[in-house]
Amino acid sequence: xxxxxxxxxxxxxxxxxxxxxxxxxxxxxxxxxxxxxxxxxxxxxxxxxxxxxxxxxxxxxxxxxxxxxxxxxxxxxxxxxxxxxxxxxxxxxxxxxxxxxxxxxxxxxxxxxx
Amino acid sequence: xxxxxxxxxxxxxxxxxxxxxxxxxxxxxxxxxxxxxxxxxxxxxxxxxxxxxxxxxxxxxxxxxxxxxxxxxxxxxxxxxxxxxxxxxxxxxxxxxxxxxxxxxxxxxxxxx
Numbered sequence: 001x002x003x004x005x006x007x008x009x010x011x012x013x014x015x016x017x018x019x020x021x022x023x024x025x026x027x028x029x030x031x032x033x034x035x036x037x038x039x040x041x042x043x044x045x046x047x048x049x050x051x052x053x054x055x056x057x058x059x060x061x062x063x064x065x066x067x068x069x070x071x072x073x074x075x076x077x078x079x080x081x082x083x084x085x086x087x088x089x090x091x092x093x094x095x096x097x098x099x100x101x102x103x104x105x106x107x108x109x110x111x112x113x114x
Numbered sequence: 115x116x117x118x119x120x121x122x123x124x125x126x127x128x129x130x131x132x133x134x135x136x137x138x139x140x141x142x143x144x145x146x147x148x149x150x151x152x153x154x155x156x157x158x159x160x161x162x163x164x165x166x167x168x169x170x171x172x173x174x175x176x177x178x179x180x181x182x183x184x185x186x187x188x189x190x191x192x193x194x195x196x197x198x199x200x201x202x203x204x205x206x207x208x209x210x211x212x213x214x215x216x217x218x219x220x221x222x223x224x225x226x227x
Contacts, residue, residue: 009154035215045204045218091156100145100164100208101172102216106156 002027004094006105013082014113020067021077021108023092031097034068034075039107040088048090051075053097079110087112116141118219120205125224127192127199135190135222137205143217144210146188150174151202151221160203163188164210192224200226 003026013019025034036048051059051068058066063080079086092105118139127133139146145164149157159172163182177196182188188207192199202223206216 043202043221045206047215050215100210100214101147101159101162104149104157106154 002029002094002096002103004092004103004105006092006108008108009106010109010111012111012113013079015082015084017082018078018080019082019110021079021090021092021110023075023077023105025073025075025092025094027073027094027096029096029098033095033097034066035093035095035102036064036066036075036077037091037093037104038086038088039091040085045091049077082112084112084114086110118205118207118217120203120219120222122222123220125222127224127226129226130194132191132193133224135192135203135205135224137188137190137219138186139188139205139207139217139219140186141207141217142185143207144185145208145214146182147206147208147216148172148178148180148188148190149204149206151204157204160190199224 005024032053034051038046038048049059049061049064065078067076089107089109091107093102095102121136147162148160158174160178161180163169179191204221205219208214208216
């Protein structure tokens with residue numbers, strides 16, 4: 001069965017600094033997608049970034065980028081120039097290409113220190 | 115504006131009562147999902163539906179029921195058989211032929227008194 005593990009329940013970073021959130025997953029599939037979702041205090045889930053497993057190039061969305069290591073089954077999220085609005089719960093998620101379902105990790109709560 | 119609505123935002127229920135949570139989307143998505151969120155547990159899938167009049171159990175379906183009579187609507191009933199129903203419930207939708215981004219509603223906080 002596929003699993004997603006986020007080993008850091010909470011993290012803190014100084015405003016304007018860079019922080020990396022870790023995620024590992026387990027799957028026997030070769031074709032899949034990985035996601036990072038953000039849940040701010042409003043609790044509205046928002047997609048931050050997504051990565052196709054067949055693409056070697058790491059996805060980037062403005063200040064958000066990923067480090068995708070397929071062989072190691074690792075998918076970390078880097079947030080550059082952290083802003084107060086980045087404070088949220090971040091969920092790593094996995095979905096096999098053949099599947100509509102998404103499997104979520106337990107989340108990492110990110111605090112931004114002013 | 116396209117999106118997903120959930121109502122109500124807060125819901126209180128007495129023990130032994132069934133309660134129905136509403137989820138509506140106007141994104142023309144075929145697939146819809148219900149998740150339960152508890153502190154430290156992430157999102158756990160309750161039920162999902164890929165087409166009208168069809169749905170499948172997720173990881174924690176016991177004590178819950180759903181219907182999918184219309185493409186736009188996917189209500190969730192929390193029955194009295196659900197032993198610990200107090201939680202935050204999220205509805206999502208996506209296009210079929212996964213994996214596609216799931217779009218989420220604002221959630222419903224259910225509290226059993």
